[in-house]
Amino acid sequence: MSKFSQHNINKHTYKARTVWTLSFLCFLGVALIADFMWASSSSTSSPLYFSIASNWALEKSGIVIISNFDSSTTDHQGEKVAVKDKKDQVPQRSLSATFADLPAPDLEWQQMPSAPVPRLDGASIQIENIFYVFSGYASLDHVHSHVDVYDFTSNRWVDRFDTPKEMANSHLGVATDGRYIYVVSGQYGPQCRGPTAHSFILDTVTRKWSSMPPLPSPRYAPATQLWRGRLHVMGGSKENRHTPGLEHWSIAVKDGKVLEKEWRTEIPIPRGGPHRACIVIHDRLFVIGGQEGDFMAKPGSPIFKCSRRHEVVYGDVYMLDDEMKWKELPPMPKPDSHIESSWVIVNNSIIITGGTTEKHPVTKRMMLTGEVFRFRLDTLTWSVIGKLPFRVKTTLTGFWDGWLYFTSGQRDRGPDNPQPKKVIGELWRTKLHL
Numbered sequence: 001m002s003k004f005s006q007h008n009i010n011k012h013t014y015k016a017r018t019v020w021t022l023s024f025l026c027f028l029g030v031a032l033i034a035d036f037m038w039a040s041s042s043s044t045s046s047p048l049y050f051s052i053a054s055n056w057a058l059e060k061s062g063i064v065i066i067s068n069f070d071s072s073t074t075d076h077q078g079e080k081v082a083v084k085d086k087k088d089q090v091p092q093r094s095l096s097a098t099f100a101d102l103p104a105p106d107l108e109w110q111q112m113p114s115a116p117v118p119r120l121d122g123a124s125i126q127i128e129n130i131f132y133v134f135s136g137y138a139s140l141d142h143v144h145s146h147v148d149v150y151d152f153t154s155n156r157w158v159d160r161f162d163t164p165k166e167m168a169n170s171h172l173g174v175a176t177d178g179r180y181i182y183v184v185s186g187q188y189g190p191q192c193r194g195p196t197a198h199s200f201i202l203d204t205v206t207r208k209w210s211s212m213p214p215l216p217s218p219r220y221a222p223a224t225q226l227w228r229g230r231l232h233v234m235g236g237s238k239e240n241r242h243t244p245g246l247e248h249w250s251i252a253v254k255d256g257k258v259l260e261k262e263w264r265t266e267i268p269i270p271r272g273g274p275h276r277a278c279i280v281i282h283d284r285l286f287v288i289g290g291q292e293g294d295f296m297a298k299p300g301s302p303i304f305k306c307s308r309r310h311e312v313v314y315g316d317v318y319m320l321d322d323e324m325k326w327k328e329l330p331p332m333p334k335p336d337s338h339i340e341s342s343w344v345i346v347n348n349s350i351i352i353t354g355g356t357t358e359k360h361p362v363t364k365r366m367m368l369t370g371e372v373f374r375f376r377l378d379t380l381t382w383s384v385i386g387k388l389p390f391r392v393k394t395t396l397t398g399f400w401d402g403w404l405y406f407t408s409g410q411r412d413r414g415p416d417n418p419q420p421k422k423v424i425g426e427l428w429r430t431k432l433h434l
Contacts, residue, residue, distance in 0.1 A: 101369075101370055101371065101387070101391075101418075102333055102334060102371050102384045103384070104371055104372070104384040104385065104386050104387045105385070105386055105387075106386070106387065107372070107386035107387065107388075107430040108430055108431070109388070109389045109428045109429070109430045110428065110429050110430070111389075111426065111427070111428055112155055112405070112427040112428065112429055113155065113156060113157060113427060114407075114424075114425045114426050114427055115133060115148055115150075115157065115407050115408055115425035115426075115427060116148050116157055116160065116425070117138060117144060117148070117425055118138060118408065118422075118423045118424050118425035119133070119135070119136030119137065119138065119144055119408045119409075119423065119425060120136055120137040120170075120393075120394055120408070120409060120410045120423045121136050121137055121170040121171055121187075121221075121338075121394050122134050122135050122136025122137075122144070122170065122172075122341070122394070122396060122408055123135070123136070123172040123174045123183075123340065123341050123396070124174075124341040124396035124397070124398070124407075125174055125175075125176045125181050125341075126344075126398045126399070126400075127176060127178060127179070127181075127204060129151060129152040129153045129400055130149060130150070130151060130152070130204070131149065131150040131151075131152060131396075131398045131405070132147055132148075132149055132181065132202075132204070133147065133148045133149070133150065133396055133407065133408065134147050134163070134172060134174065134183070135147070135163060135167075135168075135169045135170060135172070136169070136170050136394075136408065137169075137170055137190065137423065138423065139190075139423065140190060140191055140306065141190050141191065141303075142190055143169035143170060143189060143190045144169065145162060145163050145165070145167075145169060146160055146161060146162050146163060147160065147161055147162075147163060147202075148160050149161075150398075150407075150427070152398065152400035152401070152403070152405070153400075161207055163183075163200075163209070164200055164209050164211075166188075166196070166198045166211075167183060167186075167188075167198060167200050167209075168183075168185060168186025168187055168188045168195065168196050168198070169186070169187060169188060169189060169190075170186060170187045171186045171187040171195070171220050171221035171274065172184065172185070172186035172221075173185055173186065173219070173221070173222040173223070173224030173233055173236070173340075174224060174341070175224050175225050175226045175231060175278075176226070177226055177253075177255075177256075179203065179204055179205060179255075179256070180201055180202065180203055180204070180253075180255070180256035181201070181202040181204060182199070182200075182201055182212070182224070182226070182231050182253065183199060183200045183201070183202065184199045184215065184219075184222065184224050184231070184233050185197055185198070185199060185214075185215050185218055185219045185220070185222055185233070185236070186219075186220065186221070187220055187221075187241075189304070190303075190304075191297070191301075191303055191304040191305055191306055192241055192295050192296060192297040192298075192304050192305065192306040192307070193297065193304045194218065194220070194239050194240065194241055194297070194304075195218035195219055195220040195236075195237070195239060195241070196214075196218050197214035197215040197216075197217065197218040197219075198211070198214050199211070199212045199213070199214055199215060200212065201253075201256050201258075203256055210256070212251075212253075212258045213251065213258060213260075213261065213262065213263065215233060215249065215263060216247075216249060216263050217238070217239070217245075217247070218238075218239055219233065219235075219236035219237065219238070219245055220236050220237040220238075220241050220274055220294070221236050221237065221274030221275050221276075221340060222234060222235055222236030222245070222274070223235045223236065223269070223276045223277075223278035223287050223290075223340070224278055225278040225279065225280050225285060226253070226280065227280045227285045227320075228283070229252055229253070229254065230250040230251060230252050230253065230264075231250060231251050231252075231253050232248065232249075232250045232266065232278075232285065233248070233249050233250070233263075234247065234248035234249070234266070234268075234269045234278075234287070235247075235248075235269050235271075235272045235273055235274070235276060235287070235290070236272070236273070236274045237272075237273065237274045237293075237294055240296055241294055241295065241296050241297065242293050242294055242295075242296045242309050243293075244271070244272030244273040244274075244292045244293070245272045245273075246268040246269055246270075246271075246272040247265070247268060248265070248266040248267060248268050248269050249263040249264065249265060249266060250263065250264050250266050251263045251264065266324075267320075267324060267325070267326065269287065269318065269326065270316075270318055270326050270328070271290075271292070271314070271316055271318070272292065273290045273291050273292040273293070273314075274290060274291065274294060274337075274340075275289070275290050275291055275294075275337040275338045275339065275340055275356075275394075276288060276289050276290030276337070276339065276340060277289060277339045277340060277342065277343045277350075277352060278340070279343060279345065279350055281345055281350070281377060282377065283321070283322075284319055284320065284321045285319065285320040285321075286317065286318070286319050286329075286350070287317070287318045287319075288315075288316075288317050288332065288336075288339070288343075288350070288352070288375070289313075289314065289315055289316070289317075289332055289335070289336040289337055289339050289352075289355065290313075290314060290316070290337050290339075291311050291312060291313045291314065291337040291338075291356075292311065292312045292314070293309050293310055293311040293312060294309065294311060295307060295308060295309060296309050308364070311359060312358075313335040313336070313337045313356060313357055313358045313359070314331075314335050314337075315331040315332030315333070315334060315335040315336055316328065316331055317329040317330065317331055317332065317375075329380055330380060330381065330382060331382075332352075332373060332375075332382055333371075333373060333382050333383075333384055334357050334369065334371075335357050335358050336352070336355040336356070336357060336369060336373070337355055337356045337357075337393075338354075338355050338356045338393040338394045339352055339353075339354070339355040339394075339395075340394075341394070341395070341396045341397065342354055342355060342394070342395045342396070342397050342406070343397060344397050344398060344399040344404065345399075346399055346404075346432060346434060347434045348376070348377050348378055349374050349375060349376050349377060349434060350374070350375040350377065351372065351373070351374055351385075351397075351399070351404065351432070352372070352373040352374075352375070352397075353372050353373075353388060353395045353397050353404075353406050354368070354369055354370060354371070354388055354391065354392045354393055354394075354395045354406070354409065355368075355369045355393055355395075356368055356369060356393045356420075357369050365419050366393075366419060366420055367418045367419065368391035368392060368393050368410075368411070368412045368418045368419070368420055369391055369393075369418075370387050370388045370390060370391035370392070370412070370418075371384050371386075371387055371388070372384065372385050372386040372387065372388065372404075373385070374434070385434070386430070388406070388428075389428055390411045390412055390415075391411065391412035391418050392406075392409040392410065392411040392412070392424070393409050393410050393420065394408070394409040394410065395407070395408065395409045396408050396409070399432070402431055402432060403429045403430070403431060403432065404429060404430050404431075404432040405427065405428070405429045406427075406428055406429075407425065407426065407427040407428070408424060408425055408426075409423075409424060410422065410423050410424070411424050
């Protein structure tokens with residue numbers, strides 16, 4: 001046999017082996033893909049943490065599965081952070097239902113006229129049918145310095161006016177006596193700048209501002225409320241924006257006037273930190289939820305760029321009454337923070353919308369909540385009475401003529417991802433039946 005003939009035989013043999021090998025690999029690949037698709041489809045009946053269909057846990061006390069996030073996540077105020085490598089992505093694992101949405105009935109939400117600007121970490125006060133929405137972030141690099149006004153009767157945004165130049169732009173402490181709004185401390189400027197001690201009073205009739213004695217120390221998102229003729233300010237974060245404050249101060253006020261020159265020291269709050277609801281009803285003062293720790297300015301950053309720090313979100317509930325001693329009440333159904341203006345009082349109950357819960361245990365990312373919570377004041381018990389159109393934190397909540405309203409905040413990345421993304425100005429309402 002010639003070398004040429006032998007070469008052709010070898011060549012044909014090599015091609016045949018190559019074709020056979022490629023065919024086998026293709027068959028193996030198809031089989032693996034089919035097996036994976038079958039396994040994926042058969043697992044959809046499990047209580048998945050991120051169920052695209054509903055995303056609401058079936059059992060509060062059950063075990064759920066948390067799936068991978070996408071290759072990019074969202075940092076503070078929606079800043080994107082890329083995942084560098086596949087090994088950095090989150091593996092599937094079992095988690096407590098603490099991190100899942102709680103089962104709740106559906107509510108029929110109507111979208112109303114959006115606020116003139118999107119805002120995060122703003123504040124709100126309702127006086128009868130008028131809803132005052134204060135300042136807040138537009139983005140990490142821009143903050144608002146004005147008040148938008150909504151009329152619940154006509155369902156229109158009806159006015160806008162500026163805040164004092166020295167007043168904080170976010171994380172305010174606010175309270176009202178029905179005409180005057182007291183605005184205490186908060187963060188001045190964008191990114192993660194520290195708090196200011198400056199405090200002000202707004203006359204909602206004349207729209208004039210006046211100053212009041214500054215806090216003894218600046219505070220970031222302190223719990224603030226009027227009680228027994230005194231303006232009470234407690235907790236919050238200290239000057240570095242992260243360390244929880246336990247201090248509790250009060251000062252006498254009446255008809256928009258401050259009756260004392262200095263703040264008085266009161267009994268410290270049992271647990272410090274910012275982003276809590278503070279409510280007075282039936283001559284009792286309640287402080288609900290919150291967290292310990294928060295983002296801090298990056299050391300040496302000329303713009304005070306935000307830097308992640310360890311945070312602990314909790315659902316603790318404390319109350320002050322005639323004895324002037326803090327009493328611990330049943331906690332919220334799940335830890336909840338960023339709810340300082342997210343509450344209303346309806347039919348002897350406290351209603352709270354949205355917020356944030358404990359960080360994801362692996363990625364350490366912020367997790368938003370989408371529940372509507374109810375705390376009955378007659379039985380001191382909690383329940384979940386509905387869910388929002390989406391998960392969202394720092395909602396600004398009002399109630400008028402049977403309608404529950406919320407506006408603004410930072411919403412989730414979608415029904416299958418509770419991490420924060422877009423800062424919104426949307427306004428929604430639902431008819432509330434308790």
